Every structure is written in C-alpha cells, then in structure tokens.
Amino acid sequence: MKTATGWMIIHNGQLVDGTGAQPLRDGAVVVRDGRVAYAGPASRVPETPPDATSIDARGGTIMPGLVEAHFHPTYFNVANLEDLDIKYPVEYVTLLAAANAKLALECGYTSARSGGSLFNIDHWLKKAIENEIAPGPRLSTSGREICGVGGLMDWNPDFRRIGMEGLVLLVNGPNEARAAVRKLVKDGVEWIKTYPTGDAAAPDTNDHHTLCMTFEEMHACVATAHNHGLKVTGHCRATEGIKNALRAGYDALEHGTFMDDEALEMLLLRDVPVVPALQFEWASIEHGPALGMGRKVVDGHKETLEGGAESARRILKAGGRLGMGGDYGFAWNPHGDYAKELSFFVKYVGFSPLETITCATKTGAEIMGRADEFGTLEPGKLADVLVVDGDVLADIGILEDRARLLAIVQGGVLKAGTLSLAGGRSAAGRP
C-alpha cells in the first residue's frame, strides 16, 4: 500500500495516542510522507511547509485507526451454520468480501486480522488491498479453518455427500492436521485458524464444553505452522480446550471463554492475546430468537457471554492482552457494526473507554505482529489515523456512528470519512 507524499497536520482535538496514556487536551499530529512525524501538544507543533494539508478535528478526537482483531470478510448475513459453507459460490463470496473490507475501512478500521476465510479469498483480498485495487484495512490473513471430523464445523451429514469445500479443512489425527496446515502454507496465509472446542451454536453434539480436536492434532498444527513462520489461533471456549491450545503453543486464543485459575496462569506466562468477541454473544441472545434461534442455543450464548465477560475482566486485571474483534457477518451481528464491540466492553464488561481503545489499537497491532508499524500515534509509525467529531472517552458509542467519523487516514492518505466525501484534499484547507 502506497503512503502519501508531503505533509499533513491534524489539529484541534484531544489526542488519544493508543499507548494507553491519558489524552492530551489540545493535541496535534503531523504527518510527513505517510508517517507520523510528531504527535503531542498543539503548542509545540514543529514548523511545516505552507502547502501542508490540514485536517480540523473540530474539538473532537485524534486517535489511531482501529484494528478489528477477529474479522471475517467472507462471512455475509450468516443465519445458519450451513450458510457459512454452501450458500454462495467463490465468485460471489469474493465480491462480498471486497465490499465488507471497504465497509470496515469506512467504519474507521485501518487494519484487521482475519478469524478464518472461505476458500482462499483473504489472501487475494489482502493482495488487492495492498496493490490499491480495492480499499480496505491492512489485512492479516487466515485461510480455510481446521476442525476435527465430527466437530463443530463438520455439520453436513455424510448422506448429503457435500463435504466442506468452502470453509473448512476436516482432519482426523495429527497426520491430516499436518497436511491441512501444509496446504494452507501453500495458500499463502498468515494465520491457521482451528477449532479446539465447540460452541453454543451446536448444543446437541458440539456445545461450548465439547472438544473438537485432540491435543495431538493441535500440536501438529502448531509445529507445522511455526516451522513455516505461520501463527496459530483457535476457537477456544471449553476450559480444557484453552489449556490444550496453550500447551500446544498457540499464538492467540479466540473467545477464551471458560478460564479457570490454571488456564489464566498459563495464558499470562506466555502472554498470549485473547479476542473475546462478546458483542456477538449479546447480539445472539437479543436478536437470535426473532431469526429462529432455538432456546437451547440462546441459553448457551447466555452462558458463554457470562463466562467470556468474566474471563475478559480477569485477563485485563491480571495484565494480560485483549484484542477487540467481533465475529461480524452474521444475520444478527452484521458487518458495519464493528465498533459495537467497543461500546459493549465499556457498558457491559466494565472496561474504561481508554482501556478499550488501547485494546482496539495497540493490542490489535501486536496481535497482527505489526506493532512496530502502526497501532499507536508515535513518530516513525505509519499515519493510520482516525479523526472523530466528539469525545470518544466521554461516549465511546460515537465510534459506531459513521457520520461522526471525520477522517480515516491510512498511510497519510485520506481514504474515508465525511471530510473525504466533501471533496478529499480540497476539504482540508491550510491551517
């Protein structure tokens, strides 16, 4: 992705730099050639050339672009598990993924890490974004998701003879797990997404206390992936599945729902980040029944919401790392709602807005393995900046409202936001 040339000054707003530091009341960011040259008090802004572009934050907030840490560009309006795999052909899913990536950028997400992909679309979507063929967040890719035969993601009965050609690679034993990872290495992905445990979505045979892969299969995934420089994550709800993942050497956990003291200790020892995705649970409980979600499934989501919220609180309190990502792309939890995750953590889980924003910026970049490039507004980093009309620390819900996003800047280029709609560069006058 190209970075801008020349200078940009973003001023007249509080600066929330993403490091977790308290906000600077009258802050400014100076960008030179697509990178942050200065981030600090407006009173000490260095001299800039007269042709520098200027963005007026209107007394609002200047902060790093958000990182969606559990993004499924290829999921779209999923109402049943079956919708995930056999609803549309690869051609149409590719177009949907491109539209979802554009939407995420317009929602203030300048980066995203995938939580699993249909076909091998993430990899090619990333290429299209990097080559500026399609707009979207800087992407950290996953490929098809690995699950044990008979596990959560193996829902088609054998008599249908359908298989899981779109989303999942089903494995039986460590040899097949190794073969699946090797296929994904060839596909070019960065993350191996696995299913160590079940979920409330499948209460009869693969609920949230069920294991869907053996430790041997999980360890084979990690050994093969790490050998090729790839990272491994997994859908981890059941306590034993979380421990298996941590013992096997996983690089991140999705959900991390039911953590006992031993699991938390293991997590902290290796400082493994967790992406809880809790708004999804709440949305399932709130909107699922109207979409035909059964009572057992809803009850299961209540249990995983409670367990997940409690684990998130304990992880934060103990100094662990959490990413903000929300499994968007379901009928009851659609694309575009990404920032609802942040509001949920403030309103229901009890995080402060500043803690939540740090998780959604700095930690997100760390999970992507690119914390030295973006995630905070510090000199030398890529100028991925979100300019918001309003005080996000007083009301984090402002981030849900795209009309309040003045500018979404990626590598110093104004890509989206109301100022870009008003005519791009011309909308931003001289200081």
Ligand SMILES: [Zn+2]
């Ligand atoms: Zn997911």
